[in-house]
Amino acid sequence: MKVRFWGTRGSIAKSSSEVLKYGGNTSCVEIRSEANDLIILDAGTGLHGLSHQLLQEKVQLRSASILISHTHWDHIQGLPFFAPFFFPNVEWHIYGPPTLSHDLKSILSGQMQKVYFPITQDIFNAQIKYHNLTEGEFSIGDIHVKTQYLNHPGVTMGYRITVDGHTIVYSTDHEPHDCRLAHGGHAHKNTEDGFHAQLLEGADYVIHDTQYLASEYEQRRGWGHSTMEYVVDLSHQADVKRLILFHHDPMRSDHEVDQIVDMSRERARNKAGKMEIWAASENQPLWVPPKIILPSAYHNKLVSQAIRPDERASSIIDELHQVKQNIICLGLQHYDQAINMSGHYSRCLNQFDRLDHASSDLSTSLIFIAPSALEAPEVINDLVKIQKQPPQIVLFCKADECTSPELSKQFPGLIRMVEPVSDIYLSSRIETWLRRQKKTRRWKRAQISSDETLRQREVNKVIGLMKTEAIKHRVNQLCHFFWQGMTLSSHGESAVAFNIITMSEQISLVNYPATVSSQSVSCSRDESICAHVIEQGSIIATSIFSPDGLLGNYAEYTGAEQSDMIRTYIGKPISLNGQVIATLCFFSKLDIVLTKNHKQLLSSAVKLIEDVLSSSRYI
Numbered sequence: 001m002k003v004r005f006w007g008t009r010g011s012i013a014k015s016s017s018e019v020l021k022y023g024g025n026t027s028c029v030e031i032r033s034e035a036n037d038l039i040i041l042d043a044g045t046g047l048h049g050l051s052h053q054l055l056q057e058k059v060q061l062r063s064a065s066i067l068i069s070h071t072h073w074d075h076i077q078g079l080p081f082f083a084p085f086f087f088p089n090v091e092w093h094i095y096g097p098p099t100l101s102h103d104l105k106s107i108l109s110g111q112m113q114k115v116y117f118p119i120t121q122d123i124f125n126a127q128i129k130y131h132n133l134t135e136g137e138f139s140i141g142d143i144h145v146k147t148q149y150l151n152h153p154g155v156t157m158g159y160r161i162t163v164d165g166h167t168i169v170y171s172t173d174h175e176p177h178d179c180r181l182a183h184g185g186h187a188h189k190n191t192e193d194g195f196h197a198q199l200l201e202g203a204d205y206v207i208h209d210t211q212y213l214a215s216e217y218e219q220r221r222g223w224g225h226s227t228m229e230y231v232v233d234l235s236h237q238a239d240v241k242r243l244i245l246f247h248h249d250p251m252r253s254d255h256e257v258d259q260i261v262d263m264s265r266e267r268a269r270n271k272a273g274k275m276e277i278w279a280a281s282e283n284q285p286l287w288v289p290p291k292i293i294l295p296s297a298y299h300n301k302l303v304s305q306a307i308r309p310d311e312r313a314s315s316i317i318d319e320l321h322q323v324k325q326n327i328i329c330l331g332l333q334h335y336d337q338a339i340n341m342s343g344h345y346s347r348c349l350n351q352f353d354r355l356d357h358a359s360s361d362l363s364t365s366l367i368f369i370a371p372s373a374l375e376a377p378e379v380i381n382d383l384v385k386i387q388k389q390p391p392q393i394v395l396f397c398k399a400d401e402c403t404s405p406e407l408s409k410q411f412p413g414l415i416r417m418v419e420p421v422s423d424i425y426l427s428s429r430i431e432t433w434l435r436r437q438k439k440t441r442r443w444k445r446a447q448i449s450s451d452e453t454l455r456q457r458e459v460n461k462v463i464g465l466m467k468t469e470a471i472k473h474r475v476n477q478l479c480h481f482f483w484q485g486m487t488l489s490s491h492g493e494s495a496v497a498f499n500i501i502t503m504s505e506q507i508s509l510v511n512y513p514a515t516v517s518s519q520s521v522s523c524s525r526d527e528s529i530c531a532h533v534i535e536q537g538s539i540i541a542t543s544i545f546s547p548d549g550l551l552g553n554y555a556e557y558t559g560a561e562q563s564d565m566i567r568t569y570i571g572k573p574i575s576l577n578g579q580v581i582a583t584l585c586f587f588s589k590l591d592i593v594l595t596k597n598h599k600q601l602l603s604s605a606v607k608l609i610e611d612v613l614s615s616s617r618y619i
Contacts, residue, residue: 001164002032003286007046010211010247011074018253023282026074033163034290037141040066041170047078054084063141068096069172070156071107080112088125097155098132105130133157134435148199149432150174152224153425158199165291169200172209172247175224179418182217184229200238209247222422228260232267245279331370332396338426365434367393392433446531458579459500466509474612479510482605486586494588499530506530530583533571537580541570541594568592572602576613
C-alpha cells in the first residue's frame, strides 16, 4: 500500500515561505494498492501535482477512482485541471455525497460553468462515471470502502478504507457534535460523537481534520472543523494506532504546525496506549507492506479499464428521488427557514397533545423539540410511544441543558443539537439525518438473467397462447377467482394482474379491475416490481413499511401521487417449461400482512394458470 499527500491545507491554498514543510495546497491524498488500484481522496488544488505525476508513469492503473468528501471549493478546485480527464479511452469513477436538490455530477459541473471557468466538462475526453453516495459500503478492485456522514455545514462523507489488509480512515471537515468535546473528553457510545468514534475504531491510520485548537474553537464554532484536543482524545478512545493531523489552517506556519504536533503528542503521552502522531506533509510518501500477500500473477493482472463498482453496494445511489418529509417542531418555530432550505415541510405545534397523532403520518421523519416542551407530561408520554416508530427525535438545547442522564436513559436514540445553530448548518444536518433513516429512496432495477434468451422463447409462446380466446378466458377466470379470495380477507381498493416480463417491458395481459392503479399495468422493465419477482424466482411481499423499502422506492421512482399510492404488493412467479415467464400479483391501497391463507390462495391460482398454459388440450 502506498499513501502520498498532495494537499494538506484547509479552506484555501496558501503560498508562502512559511508553509514549505507541510505545504500550501488544499486536500488531496493518493492511496494505491499493491495491485495498482488507485483511490484519490478529495480533489483540492493538490490534485494538480498528482495529475502530472500520473502522466509520467509507465505502469497502467488497474482502476482509477476519486472519492470526494464534500463539494466545498477547497475539496474540488483541482478537478478542472486534472490532466488525465483530457485523455480518451480511460475510465474514471468519481464518488461523493449529493445534496437534496443536486446530484454529484451537476454539483461538480457547476464550478465549470462559463461564469466561473473558460471551459465546461464537455471538453473532457475520458469516460467519467459519477456515483452518488449515502452511508454504506462498496468495493473498488481490492479496496473496500465504508462511508459515514460527518458533521459539517454541507453534506460531508467520511471514508473507512481497507486496502492490502490495512485500514485507513479519512475524516476531514468534521466538527464535534457536542461542542463541549472540542476541549477533549470521552464520547459516549449512544451519542453521535460515539458513532464517529466507531468510524475510527482500531484503524491503522486516521487522517483527521485538526484545523483548530480548543482555545480557538468558540470563535469558530459552527464552521465545521475539529480541534486537536477532540481528535486526539477520540482517537485514543477508538484505539487508533497512528493519527495523522490534516487540513491545516491556512494561517498556520510550519513552526505553528510543529507546535501543534508536539502538543498532541504530549496529550497522548498522558494517556495509556502507544498511538503515533504526526502531521500530514505535502509530497510525503508512506509505503506500507501488505498484511495480505498476494500471488505475483495477481499483481501482473493489469487491465486497461477500471473495475466497475459493485452494483449491489449499499452506499451507491444511481437515482435520487427524495420525497419531501414533515418535520414537526415543538417550541422551535424559528427553524422554519432552515427546514424550508432543506426542501422539507415544517409543522409547528403549539398544543402538545397533538404530537402523537401528528407524528403518525408516514411522511413525518423528524421531531424537533425545545427543552421547555419536555415540561409537559403528555409530551413525555407521547415521546415514549413515538421512539418506537420511524420519526427521529432531536432535542435542541444549550450546552448545559443537554446533560440529563435520565433523559438519555429514557430516550437512548435521542439526538442533541446544541444551540445556537445556523440555518445552513441545520439544513445539512437534516439531510444527513434523513438519509441515515433511508428516507432518500433508491430504486434498484432488476437484473437480466444469463439465460434470458431461453426465457424469452417461453415468454413469446405465452403471448401467442393468450391470443387464443379459450386460454385467455380461462386465465381471466382464475385471476378473478384469486382477486375475490384476496379481497374477502382485505377490504379496499385492490387489483390482480397477470404480467409478462419481456426483455424491455412489463406487459399486463390481465389486469382486474383495471381502474385501481396505473402502477399495476404495463410499464418499462426498469420500472417493474414484477421483474424483481422474475429475477428472484420466488414470492415477493412488500409494503410501504417493509424493511426492504422496495415498494416505497418504486412509488417514489415513478412519482406516484398519494391518491394512486400502492401500499402493498404480493407477487409470485409463473413458470413454463422450467423458465419463469410471468407473475401473478396483487396490488392494494391498504397495508396488508401476507398470511398463510394468502400464500395458499396465491400458490393455488399460480398452479392452475401454469396448468392452463402447459396443457396440450388448450394449445
